[in-house]
Amino acid sequence: MSCLLRYSRWLSRFKSRQSQKNQLLAFSSEAATEKPRPPPIRVGLTESAGRGVFATRRIGAGDVIHSAKPIVSHPSLSSISTVCYFCLKKLNFVEFKSQSVAFCSSECELNAKVFYDVETKGDWLAFDDYCRTQGLKYPLVVKRLACLVISGAASAESLDILQPASLSREMILEMEEGFGLLKSGFVNSNIADEQIAFLTKQWYINVLARIRINAFRIELAVGLHEDLLSSAAACIEAEAAVGSAVYMLPSFYNHDCDPNTHIIWIENADARLKALRDIEADEELRICYIDASMDHDARQKILLQGFGFKCNCLRCMSGE
Numbered sequence: 001m002s003c004l005l006r007y008s009r010w011l012s013r014f015k016s017r018q019s020q021k022n023q024l025l026a027f028s029s030e031a032a033t034e035k036p037r038p039p040p041i042r043v044g045l046t047e048s049a050g051r052g053v054f055a056t057r058r059i060g061a062g063d064v065i066h067s068a069k070p071i072v073s074h075p076s077l078s079s080i081s082t083v084c085y086f087c088l089k090k091l092n093f094v095e096f097k098s099q100s101v102a103f104c105s106s107e108c109e110l111n112a113k114v115f116y117d118v119e120t121k122g123d124w125l126a127f128d129d130y131c132r133t134q135g136l137k138y139p140l141v142v143k144r145l146a147c148l149v150i151s152g153a154a155s156a157e158s159l160d161i162l163q164p165a166s167l168s169r170e171m172i173l174e175m176e177e178g179f180g181l182l183k184s185g186f187v188n189s190n191i192a193d194e195q196i197a198f199l200t201k202q203w204y205i206n207v208l209a210r211i212r213i214n215a216f217r218i219e220l221a222v223g224l225h226e227d228l229l230s231s232a233a234a235c236i237e238a239e240a241a242v243g244s245a246v247y248m249l250p251s252f253y254n255h256d257c258d259p260n261t262h263i264i265w266i267e268n269a270d271a272r273l274k275a276l277r278d279i280e281a282d283e284e285l286r287i288c289y290i291d292a293s294m295d296h297d298a299r300q301k302i303l304l305q306g307f308g309f310k311c312n313c314l315r316c317m318s319g320e
């Protein structure tokens with residue numbers, strides 16, 4: 001083989017390797033600079049259910065539409081020593097044996113400082129006892145929000161944009177005891193009066209009215225299997241929900257008894273919204289707030305009593 005031929009073969013192999021290398025470099029620098037795409041949704045007005053969430057492009061069945069971190073969350077009292085006090089992840093045995101409140105990681109412990117440093121200054125015996133005996137979970141969420149406001153990590157108006165429940169006189173009267181106990185928990189600590197000036201009865205009622213409609217009951221996908229296998233006694237005592245949380249974007253999703261989207265929690269309070277079927281651009285995304293397997297009358301009753309609305313979804317309109 002002539003020298004010239006060998007050289008021309010080597011040159012063509014070299015060029016092809018160089019071009020592969022360049023392609024790889026271009027690909028990795030593209031990946032490094034690629035910004036996360038905004039979620040394919042917008043909040044807009046619906047015809048008869050106030051604001052709602054709409055698809056801005058076609059979304060495929062099974063796609064994760066977006067994820068969401070809570071504005072505020074709190075473990076349920078029955079889970080307080082078995083889940084992370086910040087992210088609600090199930091604790092391993094060693095962690096939950098050690099103390100009544102624990103964190104799943106040093107990161108969560110650090111993140112929790114924004115409410116925990118304030119909370120530990122107060123005396124919550126009477127307030128927690130009131131929640132326990134009355135079976136109330138939402139006042140605990142209000143307490144945590146109040147701690148976040150006092151530490152400066154959240155605004156006292158954080159939830160104002162969310163739709164409030166309409167409350168009867170009796171409901172408002174029932175909230176007075178909780179407000180009194182919450183306020184005295186802070187007054188008896190060494191927190192300055194100016195820092196709790198926002199904590200009025202009206203603030204407490206306004207926040208609870210929003211939490212009532214917008215809070216999600218968190219059931220983790222991870223751990224469900226072990227829960228099913230645990231003893232019958234434990235199953236009777238344990239509540240499936242590990243806690244409650246309020247989010248911004250997920251709060252704008254309206255309800256449908258035949259939803260096209262669902263909200264899930266894998267291992268902690270970070271939520272994921274997933275498409276249950278193919279969704280077209282401009283279609284409204286709706287989740288189901290309740291157990292959709294109930295009959296028409298039971299669904300309507302729960303939605304009216306629990307969320308204060310008469311469901312106008314296609315399934316209910318057809319009487320199914």
Ligand SMILES: C[S@@+](CC[C@H](N)C(=O)[O-])C[C@H]1O[C@@H](n2cnc3c(N)ncnc32)[C@H](O)[C@@H]1O
Nearest residue numbers: 049050051163251252253254255309311312313
């Ligand atoms: C969590 S909010 C959803 C967002 C709300 N539409 C807004 O403007 O903020 C729940 C409220 O939306 C309305 N809503 C949700 N789903 C509905 C439905 N299927 N039929 C009628 N109203 C609905 C009710 O007023 C309900 O109390």
